[in-house]
Amino acid sequence: MQAQKDAVQLLKHAGLRVTPQREAILQFLLDYDGHATVDDIYTSLQDRFPSMSVSTVYNTVKQLSQVGLVKEIGVGDGASRFDINVEPHHHLVCTRCGALFDFYLEEPIHLSVPPEAEGFEIEDYHVEVRGVCPRCKKQQVS
Amino acid sequence: MQAQKDAVQLLKHAGLRVTPQREAILQFLLDYDGHATVDDIYTSLQDRFPSMSVSTVYNTVKQLSQVGLVKEIGVGDGASRFDINVEPHHHLVCTRCGALFDFYLEEPIHLSVPPEAEGFEIEDYHVEVRGVCPRCKKQQVS
DNA sequence: GACCTAGATGAGAACGATTCTTAAATAAGA
């Protein structure tokens, strides 16, 4: 009840219409521990919304991300993931299994904009660290 | 002649068979000023290799990147881009037009691996800075 | 130079993620 109200309030405050589908999708992301793909959301809500289409999930997460309620993270080549953690943070990606971990930088990056991009207006940045996660490291025989 | 020899030598040293298609693709990347997509390569070589298939381009760039002759950079959602600059470097991406600029970090990043990823073995990392390039900034009225 | 074989190519089918299209359904203000 509590949590359900949250999703509704968040949608209202964001100026989005409250529909059952949106509420469920946002709620799912609020409860989900990790970085969900559209397919995660879609299949998880199949029971409650058997007739919901994938387009609806795409539309919804796009809107949620436009109003800043979720953050889209596109690492590597696979499907985009959606993160309820909208604070600026970065990711470790396992090149073996695709697992994703959040991390925070100890201090902001320092970069020198090259001459040909003089005047580039930085909006934000994302660091993608690639490597082998502890789980996969354990599994490899070497 | 000079440049052409380079591509051949690079392929040989990498232990790859030298085929006309590979030579042309690598040469194209050597000459190309920027970050080419598979489609850039494919369409640019249509004249010289009318019967070359996209698969060949995909196969070739994949191999070139496996032997370290080029670097694949996948920013945002669109097509992967291939970069003859294999030094560790990072990218500015224009969120309006998709333009891509290289940049270098003044100093390496410092990160604290989160507890749940304890033992993560870092292979490399890539910083994607998003914003508005000078050209697009000029064009927007505001 | 001719021969052999692992490896490369071309053509198109297949695939996965995402977007588009359209008609029907509905949230939310009047």
Add this chain to the structure above:
DNA sequence: TCTTATTTAAGAATCGTTCTCATCTAGGTC
């Protein structure tokens, strides 16, 4: 309750990429 601008469902369409497989060829061997 009525109205209208939004949202939805369903599936077609699109885009980038991979796969399949029959044919071809680079490059070592004789």
